[in-house]
Amino acid sequence: MKELRIGMLGFGTVARGVAGLLHRNQTQIEERCGVTLKLIRIATRTPDKAKGMAGLDAVRVDTDCESLTQDANLDCVVELIGGFDPAEKLVTMALNHGKHVVTANKALIAERGMALFNTAQKNHRDFAFEAAVAGAVPIVKAIRESLAANRIESVHGILNGTCNYILTEMRERKLSFAETLAQAQEKGYAEADPSFDIDGIDAAHKLAILAAIAWGTPPDFRGIHIEGIRQITDSDITWASEMGYRIKLLAIAKRHDAGLELRVQPTLVATGTMVSQVEGVFNAVFVKSDHAGTTMYHGRGAGEYPTASAVVADLIDLARNQQAGIAGTRVSPLSVLPHNLRPLPVHGLIHLQCEYYLRLAILDRPGVLAEITAILAKHGISIDAIHQKGGATAQEAVSLVIMTHQCKEKDLQTSLGVLEHLESVQGKPVVIRIETGLS
Ligand SMILES: NC(=O)c1ccc[n+]([C@@H]2O[C@H](COP(=O)([O-])OP(=O)(O)OC[C@H]3O[C@@H](n4cnc5c(N)ncnc54)[C@H](OP(=O)(O)O)[C@@H]3O)[C@@H](O)[C@H]2O)c1
Numbered sequence: 362m363k364e365l366r367i368g369m370l371g372f373g374t375v376a377r378g379v380a381g382l383l384h385r386n387q388t389q390i391e392e393r394c395g396v397t398l399k400l401i402r403i404a405t406r407t408p409d410k411a412k413g414m415a416g417l418d419a420v421r422v423d424t425d426c427e428s429l430t431q432d433a434n435l436d437c438v439v440e441l442i443g444g445f446d447p448a449e450k451l452v453t454m455a456l457n458h459g460k461h462v463v464t465a466n467k468a469l470i471a472e473r474g475m476a477l478f479n480t481a482q483k484n485h486r487d488f489a490f491e492a493a494v495a496g497a498v499p500i501v502k503a504i505r506e507s508l509a510a511n512r513i514e515s516v517h518g519i520l521n522g523t524c525n526y527i528l529t530e531m532r533e534r535k536l537s538f539a540e541t542l543a544q545a546q547e548k549g550y551a552e553a554d555p556s557f558d559i560d561g562i563d564a565a566h567k568l569a570i571l572a573a574i575a576w577g578t579p580p581d582f583r584g585i586h587i588e589g590i591r592q593i594t595d596s597d598i599t600w601a602s603e604m605g606y607r608i609k610l611l612a613i614a615k616r617h618d619a620g621l622e623l624r625v626q627p628t629l630v631a632t633g634t635m636v637s638q639v640e641g642v643f644n645a646v647f648v649k650s651d652h653a654g655t656t657m658y659h660g661r662g663a664g665e666y667p668t669a670s671a672v673v674a675d676l677i678d679l680a681r682n683q684q685a686g687i688a689g690t691r692v693s694p695l696s697v698l699p700h701n702l703r704p705l706p707v708h709g710l711i712h713l714q715c716e717y718y719l720r721l722a723i724l725d726r727p728g729v730l731a732e733i734t735a736i737l738a739k740h741g742i743s744i745d746a747i748h749q750k751g752g753a754t755a756q757e758a759v760s761l762v763i764m765t766h767q768c769k770e771k772d773l774q775t776s777l778g779v780l781e782h783l784e785s786v787q788g789k790p791v792v793i794r795i796e797t798g799l800s
Contacts (some may be wrong), residue, residue: 364397368435368460370426371442372405375465375492377414378669379439381473383676384416390673396680398673398683404429405442411552430455437461437679439467439489439672449473456480461688463675465492471566471582475571476767478694485689487682489675494567495520497667498660499674504574504648504740505696511650513575517799518646519639520567520625522662523551523558524590524610525789529640530626532598532607538591548601549644560589561610561625568612571646572623576705577697584707586624592791593627597720599783600762601629601793604746606718607637611796620706622713629718629795636799647800655800713770716745716795721780722758722787725749729785733761737781740776742768758787762793 367374383390388464390398403411404426411422430438430451437448438455441463442448448469452462457480464470469477470490481488491501495518504513523545530541533701542559545551557563563789565585573580590610601608606629615622635657639645644662649655661667682688693699723729734744743766750760765773773792780786 362391362395362397364399364683365676365683366399366401366434366436367439367676368402368404368406368429368432368437369400369439369441370404370429370448371440371603372411373423373441373443374402374665375668375672376403376405376439376441378665379441379672379738380411380414380416382666382669382673387674390677394677394680394684396684398676398680401435402429402432416457426451427454430460431458435460435757436683437463437676439676440464440466441672444468445473447549448479450479453480456484456486459486461487461683463488463489463492463672463678463679465490465672467493467563467566468568471569471580474570475579478699480653481689481694482699487679487688488694489678490570490694491675492668492671495569495641495646495658496662497670498646498658498662499671500571500658501574503656504571504671506692508648508650508653508656509696513616514649515613515649516568516571516575516646516648517611517613517636519609519636519644520564520646520662520713521558521561521610522642522644523555524561524564525639525644525783526550526642527559528590528593528598528608528610531595532602532666535595535599537595538593557626560649561587564610564612564625566623568614568623571612571623574696575648576621577695577702578705579695579702581621581623581704581707583785584621584623586626586710588626589628593793596760597718597791597793600748600750601718602632604764605632606630606795607623607632608793609636609639611636613796615708617708617712619712620708624710627793629793630799631797633648634799657800711771711774713794714767714787715770716767717765717773718793718795719763719765720791721761721763722786723761724787725757725759726785730761732783732785733780736779737763737765737776740772742772742776
C-alpha cells in the first residue's frame with residue numbers, strides 16, 4: 362500500500378492524540394483512503410515524553426526539529442508546538458523543502474498566516490489547519506467546501522471552551538469568577554496562565570480564521586474588537602437569568618456593505634436559543650448563508666483526541682490529494698483562489714446598534730437615579746427596564762442594572778463617558794451587549 366510519511370513537531374497534548382489515533386485506527390484510515398499514514402519521525406523539546414507509547418517503537422524521536430523539516434524521507438510535517446517561535450520558522454522551512462504541512466496553531470494562522478499560505482502556494486504544497494478552529498468540529502471544511510455555493514452573511518459562535526465552562530459553572534453553581542477559574546485550572550480546562558482564553562484572544566484567533574475563509578480575505582486579527590470575561594460577576598449571570606438571558610463569550614463576524622464587523626465579547630443571549638444551550642467545554646458555530654440558511658456545528662472544541670481527529674482528517678485529505686496527483690491545488694486554504702483574496706475594511710464597533718445591559722455601581726442617594734436616566738435620555742438612549750440591586754446604606758455602592766432598547770454604540774459610549782465622571786458612580790460601568798435574532 363502507498364504511504365504518506367509523516368514527521369511531527371512537538372509531542373504534547375495534541376501530538377500524543379495524533380500518534381494514538383494513527384496507531385489505533387490505521388485499518389479504518391487505510392480502508393478510506395488507500396494509503397498508510399506512517400509516523401516516521403518526531404522532534405520535540407523533551408523526547409523522553411514519547412518513551413513507551415504504543416505505536417512509536419519504529420519512530421525516530423529526537424530534538425532536531427530543523428533536520429526533520431528537511432528530511433527527504435518525509436512527505437509532510439505536522440506542527441504541534443504552538444505559538445510563533447520556532448513554529449513559524451519550522452513551518453516555512455518544511456514548505457520550502459517540499460513538505461505538506463498540517464497544523465493546529467490558530468495564533469500562527471490568524472496573525473502570520475498569509476506569508477505561510479503564500480509559501481505553500483509557491484511550493485505547490487498543501488497547508489491544512491482544520492484543528493486550529495473548534496477542535497473536532499469540522500467548521501473550516503464546512504465553510505470552505507460544504508457551503509462553497511453560498512454567500513456567507515454571518516458567522517457566530519462559542520469558540521473557547523474554557524470561557525464557556527467558566528460561565529456555565531458560575532451560573533449552575535453560583536460561584537464567583539475566581540472560584541470557577543481555579544476549579545477549571547484544577548480540572549485541566551484552563552492553563553496556569555489563563556489570559557489567552559479568558560481575555561478573548563484565543564476566540565479572536567479562531568474568528569479571524571473563520572472570517573478569512575467565509576469572505577475570502579486575509580486573516581485580520583488586529584481588526585477584531587476583543588473583550589474577555591474577567592469583569593463578569595456571578596451577580597451579572599444571576600440577573601441576566603432573571604431577565605431571560607444567559608451570558609456567553611460570543612465570537613461574531615458579520616458582512617456589511619461597508620466591511621466586516623468582527624468582535625469577541627461577553628454577550629446576553631436569550632435563554633431558549635440554541636446558542637444559549639451550548640454548555641461547559643463545548644463549542645458551537647452558526648453560519649448564516651444566502652441559500653443554505655443557518656447551519657449549526659457543535660462539538661468538543663479542544664482536548665487530546667477531539668483535536669487529533671481534525672489533524673488526522675487533514676492528513677487523510679493530503680493522502681488523497683497526493684494519490685490523485687493534485688496536492689497543493691485542489692482547495693485554496695482561504696476558500697477563494699489566491700489571486701481573488703481581497704482585504705476588507707473593518708466595520709468598527711462604533712457602528713453597532715443593539716440593546717445593552719449596563720451595570721453601574723452607584724451611591725444610593727436621592728436624585729441619583731433621575732440624574733443617570735436624564736443623561737441616558739439626553740443621548741437618545743431609551744430604557745427598557747431598570748433594577749436596583751442590594752440594600753446598602755448611602756455610603757455603600759449598590760448595583761444599578763439597566764436594560765436599554767436598541768440604541769447606537771456611539772451614543773452609549775458618549776453617555777458612559779459622562780456617567781463615569783459622576784460623583785455618585787463608582788468605578789467603570791460594565792456593558793454587555795445583547796444579541797437578538799439568534800438561532
Ligand atoms: N490542546 C488542545 O486542546 C488544542 C486544541 C486546538 C488546538 N491546539 C493547538 O495545538 C497546538 C499544540 O497544542 P498542545 O495543547 O498539544 O500543546 P502542548 O501540550 O503544550 O505541546 C507542545 C509541545 O511542543 C513542544 N515544544 C515547545 N516548544 C518547543 C520548541 N522550541 N522546540 C521543540 N518542541 C517544543 C513541547 O515540549 P515539552 O514537552 O518539553 O513541553 C510539547 O511537547 C497549539 O498550537 C495549540 O494552540 C490545541
